Amino acid sequence: MSRAPDEGILKEAGAEVRSSVNWRGGLLLILVSAAAMTVSARYHLFLRLGDFARSHRELPTEQMFSVLIVSAVLGFVLVVRRSRALSRELRLRREAEDRIRVMALHDPLTGLANRRKMHEALVQAVASRRGAALLMLDLDRFKPINDLHGHGVGDKVLKAVADRLIEVVRDGELVARMGGDEFAVLLTDIDSPEVAARPARRILQALEQPFQIDQLECQIGGTIGVASTCNEKLDPETLVHRADVALYRAKREGRGQFRFFEEEMDRQVRTRARLELEFRHAVAQGQVAPYYQPLVELATGQVRGFEVLARWLHPTDGMIMPDVFIPIAEDTGLIGEMTLSLLRQACIDAQGWPADTMLSLNISPVQLRDKLLPDRLLGVLAAHGFSPNRLEVEITENALVSDFAAAKEILSVLKSHGVQIALDDFGTGYSTLHHLRELPFDKLKIDRSFILSLDENEDSRKIVDAIISLGHSLGLTTIAEGVEDLQSAERLAELGCEMAQGYWFGVPKPEAYGALGAASVAPPTAATLAFAETRRARSSAR
Numbered sequence: 001m002s003r004a005p006d007e008g009i010l011k012e013a014g015a016e017v018r019s020s021v022n023w024r025g026g027l028l029l030i031l032v033s034a035a036a037m038t039v040s041a042r043y044h045l046f047l048r049l050g051d052f053a054r055s056h057r058e059l060p061t062e063q064m065f066s067v068l069i070v071s072a073v074l075g076f077v078l079v080v081r082r083s084r085a086l087s088r089e090l091r092l093r094r095e096a097e098d099r100i101r102v103m104a105l106h107d108p109l110t111g112l113a114n115r116r117k118m119h120e121a122l123v124q125a126v127a128s129r130r131g132a133a134l135l136m137l138d139l140d141r142f143k144p145i146n147d148l149h150g151h152g153v154g155d156k157v158l159k160a161v162a163d164r165l166i167e168v169v170r171d172g173e174l175v176a177r178m179g180g181d182e183f184a185v186l187l188t189d190i191d192s193p194e195v196a197a198r199p200a201r202r203i204l205q206a207l208e209q210p211f212q213i214d215q216l217e218c219q220i221g222g223t224i225g226v227a228s229t230c231n232e233k234l235d236p237e238t239l240v241h242r243a244d245v246a247l248y249r250a251k252r253e254g255r256g257q258f259r260f261f262e263e264e265m266d267r268q269v270r271t272r273a274r275l276e277l278e279f280r281h282a283v284a285q286g287q288v289a290p291y292y293q294p295l296v297e298l299a300t301g302q303v304r305g306f307e308v309l310a311r312w313l314h315p316t317d318g319m320i321m322p323d324v325f326i327p328i329a330e331d332t333g334l335i336g337e338m339t340l341s342l343l344r345q346a347c348i349d350a351q352g353w354p355a356d357t358m359l360s361l362n363i364s365p366v367q368l369r370d371k372l373l374p375d376r377l378l379g380v381l382a383a384h385g386f387s388p389n390r391l392e393v394e395i396t397e398n399a400l401v402s403d404f405a406a407a408k409e410i411l412s413v414l415k416s417h418g419v420q421i422a423l424d425d426f427g428t429g430y431s432t433l434h435h436l437r438e439l440p441f442d443k444l445k446i447d448r449s450f451i452l453s454l455d456e457n458e459d460s461r462k463i464v465d466a467i468i469s470l471g472h473s474l475g476l477t478t479i480a481e482g483v484e485d486l487q488s489a490e491r492l493a494e495l496g497c498e499m500a501q502g503y504w505f506g507v508p509k510p511e512a513y514g515a516l517g518a519a520s521v522a523p524p525t526a527a528t529l530a531f532a533e534t535r536r537a538r539s540s541a542r
């Protein structure tokens, strides 16, 4: 019901039109003949003609009647032929109109209904007294297939997806391709939004099965946002907007699932849209500031450096944390500018630090596609007379997955200028031993999730132990994040971890030396000294 009728169906429709036109022509002929006979009988036309011939014997009446009859027959034949030609023209026009209508309402690639047809169906659905639900579906991992294997393969995948959707939807459910890799399914005549959960699950399961395209096995999947009119009357635009909002949320929470729209999501989307607009000025106006968290050497308690953590000091909303605005910075393309602005401010702040104190800067995965990144960073360092040997960049494992070759090139250039490279959040992403061997890392940062659960989770302890051993065997320094208490710090030191960072040593602060846990102005801090003291006491007692 949601696919375009094919050529065969169109031909059948044409034949139907043609036969109905012929049938009508025949009927018209019989009616005209019957009417002529009736008129002749009613007014005794033939008798009168006989009378006329008898009273005008001087005229060639026989010939006149013959001419009259032949003309009538000829006229009749002409009318029949003209009506045939007209009906043919009519049929062709109807066929063309049918085709145009089909094209205007269907997606030429997949044959599914298009956005316009879905809109028409939505207008009807929201006008109905019963409820409707709209499922907005976005394909997962489609873009890499398109990029890697070309649009030909991409098109075949989209067609195969359309086939699967047609297979899993029920009668009366409309499937449409809304554009790109976005599809929609409309359920009508439903009483509660929960009814949509079942088709949503069916669709996701169907898309999880691999697609065999030529010699290629493609593993894609889908994410769905659902909105319905069961509990309130909505116009089609609002219904689509809500399904989009739910889809956006589902994608952010981890693809491969479906989410129902909630009012709260709408508020968050609006806030994000506002922040996105405001962020454009925030960087230029210096509202994004560096906060510093100390990086501590466990053996001595010495502060070896500071990690720069960005804070958006918003004029009305107060302090906004990076997990809110870094995605905005990435999406708006302002992340590069923001990083350089942070580095400039940090270089100025670092002028008052001990000369060997390191500065650790987070680099987002999207920045590793910018070939000019090394030049830009080194340019800022040069402008402030800050040695590249004192800069460390932190990249996450996921940055290596999207374009390993580009990441390798950028990191190698930085490394050749003396910049150190740390692999951040280690243990949570997708990096492989191959990445560790191929890239010029200096440091592994053990993700804080393992450290925070070090005490209560035996597995975390084993993982941390394994990461430290791995780091040592590859000649890398290991640093643990999220150290919140003395006990964890001690444990890490015993496991051979060289460095640590966390609230116990110092929370991120706008002034580096204000970041230290105790009110010390120079390293080591009271907290780190206490730690070093405990360790010394322990080892002399053994």
Ligand code: C2E
Pocket (backbone or CB within 6 Å): 293, 308, 309, 310, 321, 322, 323, 326, 339, 342, 362, 363, 364, 394, 424, 425, 448, 481, 482, 483, 484, 501, 502, 503, 504, 508
């Ligand atoms: P990250 O690089 O893993 O940074 C460490 C995060 O852990 C920081 O969160 C820090 O405040 C927090 N943290 C430090 N010690 C502890 C602790 O003892 N316990 C707990 N529970 N947390 C601790 P923050 O500042 O909110 O930053 C979050 C993430 O935002 C960072 O994670 C980083 O991925 C990103 N980020 C921050 N600044 C920047 C930046 O300038 N550029 C980029 N690209 N990303 C940034």
Ligand code: CA
Pocket (backbone or CB within 6 Å): 307, 362, 394, 424
């Ligand atoms: Ca970091």
Ligand code: CA
Pocket (backbone or CB within 6 Å): 424, 425, 445, 447, 448, 481
């Ligand atoms: Ca981290």
